Amino acid sequence: MVILAVVLPTWAVITYVGLVRARRAEGIPRPPRPRRSPARKAAWIAGLAYLAGGALHLYGLSYLPSLFPEDACWFNAGAKVYPDSSSALPVSLVCQGEEIVPWWVNPGLLVLAVTAVSATAAAVVLRFRRR
Numbered sequence: 001m002v003i004l005a006v007v008l009p010t011w012a013v014i015t016y017v018g019l020v021r022a023r024r025a026e027g028i029p030r031p032p033r034p035r036r037s038p039a040r041k042a043a044w045i046a047g048l049a050y051l052a053g054g055a056l057h058l059y060g061l062s063y064l065p066s067l068f069p070e071d072a073c074w075f076n077a078g079a080k081v082y083p084d085s086s087s088a089l090p091v092s093l094v095c096q097g098e099e100i101v102p103w104w105v106n107p108g109l110l111v112l113a114v115t116a117v118s119a120t121a122a123a124v125v126l127r128f129r130r131r
Contacts, residue, residue: 039126046119053112060091060105076100 064086065072073095074080084094091109093100 037126039123042119042123042126046116046123049112049116049119053109053116056105056108056112057089057091060101060109061088063091063093063101064088065093073100 063072063076065083069082069086070080072086072093073083076093077095077098077100079096081096084097086093090106091101092106
C-alpha cells in the first residue's frame with residue numbers, strides 16, 4: 001500500500017522532472033500546440049460534465065440503503081427504522097417522513113445532465129459543420 005501511495009507517485013514526478021530538464025538542456029524546442037477547435041472544447045466540457053455527474057450521483061447513492069436497510073436511517077437520521085421509500089433516480093431516501101438526501105443533489109444532477117447532453121450535441125454539430 002505504501003508503494004502505491006508514496007513510492008510510485010514520487011518515482012513518476014522524479015522521472016517527469018528529469019525528462020523536462022533533459023529536454024531543456026539539449027535545447028529541444030517544444031512542438032507547437034495546435035489550436036483547440038470549438039468542437040474539442042465542447043467535447044472537453046461534455047466529458048467533465050459526465051464525470052462530475054457520475055461523481056455526484058455516486059455521492060447521492062451513498063445515502064441509500066444497502067445490505068441492512070435500517071442502518072441507512074440509523075446513520076443518516078438517527079432512527080433505527082426501515083426507510084419509508086428510496087429510489088436511485090431521482091436520488092431519494094425518506095425516513096420517518098423526512099428526506100435524507102441533501103436538497104442540492106437532484107438539481108445538480110439535472111444541471112450536469114443538461115450540460116453534458118447539450119455540450120455533446122454542440123461538439124458533434126461543430127465538428128461536422130462546414131467552414
